[in-house]
Structure formats: C-alpha cells, structure tokens
Amino acid sequence: MHSETVLAAYDQQMRRGARADGPGARVERIGNVVRHFGTERDWNGVLWSDLDADTADAAIAEQVAFFGALGVDDFEWKLYSHDRPADLGRRLGAAGFTPRPQEALMVAEIGELATGVNLPAGIHLRPVATAADVDLVVDVHERVFGADGSRLRHRLLAQLAEAPDTVMAVLAMAADQPVCAARLELHAGADFASLWGGGTLPAWRGKGIYRALIAYRAAIAAERGYQYLQVDASDESRPILGRLGFVRLSTTTPYLYQF
Structure with missing residues (x-):
C-alpha cells in the first residue's frame, strides 16, 4: 500500500466527497469546510476542512453559529493530524471545543486480509x-463503551428500514446472549468500507471474537467490490488491527462543542 496515495483518496472520497450517513441527514460544503448535519439524533459535525492561519478562526466561528442555530446540543469537529493549519487543534480549544480521545486512522487492502471466520466454541454469529436485534447491538454498545446508545439505535433503525444497502450489522452470541456487536458501513461510490463497533464484553475478550468479526465483515466488503477497509482505532484495537494487516495513515481527534 502506498500510504500517501491511499490517504489522499480517503480524504477525497470519505471527507471532501462524503455522503450523508443516514436518511434525513445532509452534507454540504461551505467554502473550505464540509459539514454533516441532521436532527439531534444524527451525527452533527465537520468532516473536512482546508484552512490556514488567516481563515481558520472565522471558519470555526461560522460553524459554531451554524450548529447553534440548528438547535442541537453539541457537534464535533473531526480533526486529523495532517489537517491545516498545524495549530487547528489549539484554535478549536480556544474557541470552546474539548478534545476527546485520539484514535488512529487505519486502512487495509481487503484483498490482503484473511476472511476465514474462526469463532470460539459456543459462539455463533447473528446478522x-x-x-x-438493534436493541441487542445498543445494549452491547452501552455496556462496553459506557456511552448512551440512542443515536446509534436511531441511525441503525433508519438505515435498516430506508437504506439497507448502506450498513451490515452483526452480533456474536453465546446462546441467546450478545457478547459482541459490530457493523460495516458501505459507502456508495467510494473505494472504502468502514468498520465500527466491535466492542466485546470483558468476560469474552481475548478469545478471537473481535478478529472473527473483522474477517466476517471483510468478506462482505470484498463481495460488494470495495478495495479498502477503514477503521478509527482505539489504543486497545490498534495492535490487533496492525497484526491483521491494517496500516496507520494518520490520527483523528474529535473536538466536541457543547451549547
């Protein structure tokens, strides 16, 4: 993989040329900023920007005003380490944004990934x-990540009902109990499919379930004709992904603004 070429394609297809991630949401480009917005239950934020020292502060203020007028409680500015200007994070902080934990942007060529699904005894997969089923996904999400799952529930229900070709979600089950949940976002017109979730309950970690769900989703993405898999990786998942063939291209930090 030529990392710089793939990163440029990612920026163009998944950020500058992004499409709305669910029914009812919108993406628009205003100047050198691309923003995604919808209702309070949708993800609201800035996906891409190309700013400099002369334009950054005004662009930040404009987005704060826009999302404030939208009436949402908060929005994110998704900052990547290669974004300009180099001090954009400092400028966001000065404008009232709070940085959340940094993640690694990791990408793999799907053709290079193993797609055989090897599950531990007693575990089966449930699309x-x-x-x-969505309620089970949300339950796992809330228990693993300690975060409210209402936006995830809204988005998954809307996608399954109105745009089923844009998402595939799967549960790993121990008998009738969910122990891991993951999803694959399928982006029309892009070379990249995205991995999300993969959270495993503590008692079931270290058994290969996370790796099995990556292989399962990679096989589906390959069948759909995608070239790359992308994931925003936490510190916990990054070593596993690296061993599977994912390459770190950048880092990303969500900066949260609360009204």
Missing part, C-alpha cells in the same frame, strides 16, 4: 435484521 442484525430486526428492531429487537
């Missing part, structure tokens, strides 16, 4: 197809 998410119903509202009851």
